[in-house]
Amino acid sequence: MNVILEFSIVPIGVGTSLSKYVAACERVLAETGLHYELHANGTNVEGEWDAVFAAIKLCHEALHQMGAPRLSTLIKVGTRTDRLQTMENMVMSVQSKLEKSG
């Protein structure tokens, strides 16, 4: 089961500068070989269900290890059986509708 997913982890109890925690999680993702993209409100990832969720668990473990005592994470995950969808064609599909109507 393939997923298109977004997640963002909020470390709690370590002050207000969170970018080093986001960077640590990006390094975890880089090692997984998964396709991912950082944006201003989270990270998009695609791949097999188990591989993607294992990566998020590794991020939780890495951030706790860095000293974050509490983490609150939002995950939005989509699966579909009617056709294969990629992050790239989700955006392209909207763009094409915008061009037609422009």
Add this chain to the structure above:
Amino acid sequence: MNVILEFSIVPIGVGTSLSKYVAACERVLAETGLHYELHANGTNVEGEWDAVFAAIKLCHEALHQMGAPRLSTLIKVGTRTDRLQTMENMVMSVQSKLEKSG
């Protein structure tokens, strides 16, 4: 790693009556032995990371099997290393603050 989690699955492409899909997922949860609670906007669950995420995956599989071609799921998950927290004491902790101030 223990989690307190909330999730809600939106089946897409099967009309607007979604309660039978929510019910199917509740039945999946009942079989896992996990502690869970349905509320108006989702289901709260607590337990070991792997067990809880395995349950959500089973729900996705069950709902696709029922004919839902596309699913969009929101998961909010919290972990902490400073102390053990349960769904029950999260609510009680807020209630006690409200009583003191009342």
Add this chain to the structure above:
Amino acid sequence: MNVILEFSIVPIGVGTSLSKYVAACERVLAETGLHYELHANGTNVEGEWDAVFAAIKLCHEALHQMGAPRLSTLIKVGTRTDRLQTMENMVMSVQSKLEKSG
């Protein structure tokens, strides 16, 4: 436009004990007259779009005033034009499906 909504505010930069902030927001809600319910992962609210979102804004303002320098909030909001739905009948609708199948 009526909404059924859930939200949860995570204060960042004020340590790991967040219940007093949740309690402050519950007091804000109590004064609005809106129908709301606290649960382990957030607060469910229903009402007119503008009234409900005004209440969430008041919570943000109140928590910043209490000293939280940064807030991260998750909102899940549903609207529908086909029929009126309440938080109560969303849960009852699932329960009735579970009883039939039991």
Add this chain to the structure above:
Amino acid sequence: MNVILEFSIVPIGVGTSLSKYVAACERVLAETGLHYELHANGTNVEGEWDAVFAAIKLCHEALHQMGAPRLSTLIKVGTRTDRLQTMENMVMSVQSKLEKSG
């Protein structure tokens, strides 16, 4: 109160092809003059609280008008009083941490 926000609207009851609804909402955003960015799992927006939430409400109204009987929307919103943050410097801040450690 300035916000950095992400939202995604899931239309329910109109089949599985949702890109024309996403496109309609992008056109609503384009008319507001707000700074926004579409990505694979949602749309990032920044601006004044009231302006941004008014735009999301307009999207709900536009999509119901197009015939979507039910909408489920996820909003993640951040506010901070310690310093001004933009979507651009959130990403740059993480990138700089990644470069230092590379």
